[in-house]
Amino acid sequence: MTASLPAGPRQSVRLLTLQDALRIGLANNREYQSQKEQVYLSALAFSLSRWQFAPRFFGLVSGDLTRDGSGEVSGSVDSDFGWNWLFASGARLSVSLASHFFQFFTGDRMEAASSVVSAAITQPLLRGFGSHIVLEPVTQAERNVVYQLRSFERFRQTFGVEVARQYYRALEARSLLTNEYLNWQGLVNNLDRARAMNEGGRLPRFEVDQVLQQELQARNRYAVAVEDFESSLDRFKITLGFPITAAIGLDESEFERLQDYAAAAVEVEIDVEDALAAALRSRLDLTTVREQVEDSERRIAVAADALRAQLDISASANLVSGARSGAQTPLKINSARGVYGVGLNLDLPFDRRAERNAYAAAIISFESEKRSASLFEDSILLTVRDSHRRFVRERHTYRIQAESVPLAQVRVESTIALREAGRAETRDILDSQRALIETKNALTSSLINLTLARLEFYRDTGLLRLENDGRLVEDPIPRRVSDGP
Numbered sequence: 001m002t003a004s005l006p007a008g009p010r011q012s013v014r015l016l017t018l019q020d021a022l023r024i025g026l027a028n029n030r031e032y033q034s035q036k037e038q039v040y041l042s043a044l045a046f047s048l049s050r051w052q053f054a055p056r057f058f059g060l061v062s063g064d065l066t067r068d069g070s071g072e073v074s075g076s077v078d079s080d081f082g083w084n085w086l087f088a089s090g091a092r093l094s095v096s097l098a099s100h101f102f103q104f105f106t107g108d109r110m111e112a113a114s115s116v117v118s119a120a121i122t123q124p125l126l127r128g129f130g131s132h133i134v135l136e137p138v139t140q141a142e143r144n145v146v147y148q149l150r151s152f153e154r155f156r157q158t159f160g161v162e163v164a165r166q167y168y169r170a171l172e173a174r175s176l177l178t179n180e181y182l183n184w185q186g187l188v189n190n191l192d193r194a195r196a197m198n199e200g201g202r203l204p205r206f207e208v209d210q211v212l213q214q215e216l217q218a219r220n221r222y223a224v225a226v227e228d229f230e231s232s233l234d235r236f237k238i239t240l241g242f243p244i245t246a247a248i249g250l251d252e253s254e255f256e257r258l259q260d261y262a263a264a265a266v267e268v269e270i271d272v273e274d275a276l277a278a279a280l281r282s283r284l285d286l287t288t289v290r291e292q293v294e295d296s297e298r299r300i301a302v303a304a305d306a307l308r309a310q311l312d313i314s315a316s317a318n319l320v321s322g323a324r325s326g327a328q329t330p331l332k333i334n335s336a337r338g339v340y341g342v343g344l345n346l347d348l349p350f351d352r353r354a355e356r357n358a359y360a361a362a363i364i365s366f367e368s369e370k371r372s373a374s375l376f377e378d379s380i381l382l383t384v385r386d387s388h389r390r391f392v393r394e395r396h397t398y399r400i401q402a403e404s405v406p407l408a409q410v411r412v413e414s415t416i417a418l419r420e421a422g423r424a425e426t427r428d429i430l431d432s433q434r435a436l437i438e439t440k441n442a443l444t445s446s447l448i449n450l451t452l453a454r455l456e457f458y459r460d461t462g463l464l465r466l467e468n469d470g471r472l473v474e475d476p477i478p479r480r481v482s483d484g485p
Helices: 018-028 030-051 136-199 205-240 254-267 272-282 284-305 353-420 426-461
Strands: 056-067 073-086 092-104 111-124 310-322 339-347 464-466 472-474
Touching: 018 030, 018 136, 018 205, 030 136, 136 205, 136 254, 136 284, 136 426, 136 464, 136 472, 205 426, 254 353, 254 426, 272 284, 272 353, 272 426, 284 353, 353 426, 426 464, 426 472
Parallel strands: none
Antiparallel strands: 056 073, 073 092, 092 111, 111 310, 310 339, 464 472
């Protein structure tokens, strides 16, 4: 009997290692690109906050042409140039040059021109005074950029593990598919042999039916394995940013790297207390949460400043130029025509209900941020402990599965020998062969589970790095310094 294969996966035209997949994902993954854009947007917000404290130039020019009922035509041009400047002390400086030009184009052709140079500065002395208050938006915007960069780096860690997970699961599905195919083909050959033995009167019909039933089940399992592999590969394409119709394959040599990686993982011993201490130092998101508590504390100081009285001093100067008809010297400033002044503005804190509420809200927010930071720290410690326990368990499971495969192979050989000696039935052979396939599949699954458990453990401790060339690097976990002998 010749076995005909169900429709399997398409011919692969591009084999990918895990490093290839990670490098492609960094270039094409949609969510990764969105994360990079968030960093850029936070940098834009920071540049805008810095711009508020730089000289801000302006220039306005307008003109018109009119004709009245008597037929006289006139025109005018107005301009206003200058700049505004906010200083870190809270002082505001404004300087401008305004000019006006007017002329009749008919009749006596009268014309007029004038300019005004104005300068004014205002300095708060109580509320709104001091760089720690005035520059708070810049400080917060700068820290937001740092937070976004940490968030991006944390995303790179989780992204690297997710790509590895999908890659290895697809590789596992491919291995399961291969095992199921070989099992099916072996049963096809067994079925041909059983039918021949039945025709020769050496095997009862019911044992042939047993082999046939196993062959049908194996064929169905293979068809399911093909579907699972193709589905996992399609999902992986989406993660990498490939078109869903792209033809890609997985490099089978990754299994050799996995086995080397697992052999090293089985031997390594990691103290959970060292891992917890490393996580508290290395987790970027935890550092951000701690610094956000500091942000809340600074906002209390800003809200408290708003409760104070407003006391501003100001100074101004206006220098005017003018011209008689026909002179047209608008830029000739006459200091004798200048107007100078100083001023004082006091706003007593009689009505500060909104400010009081904002101050109380800032205090509540600070306490809430502290509790959230404490809870987040505890959740990280719990996650690391769970990851460590899972890693230890998977190491133990892998050792067991590695020892089980040779035993299952020996069982198959022994059962075949017993069958030839007439001391076992066909069902015993089928059961032992099926047990061997399941054991091989379990070993592959355990190998991948151990690999992912280790990657997730290093991710949870914050010591996993994804390099731009697609390499996943595990930084060593430093040992704690002992407090005593």
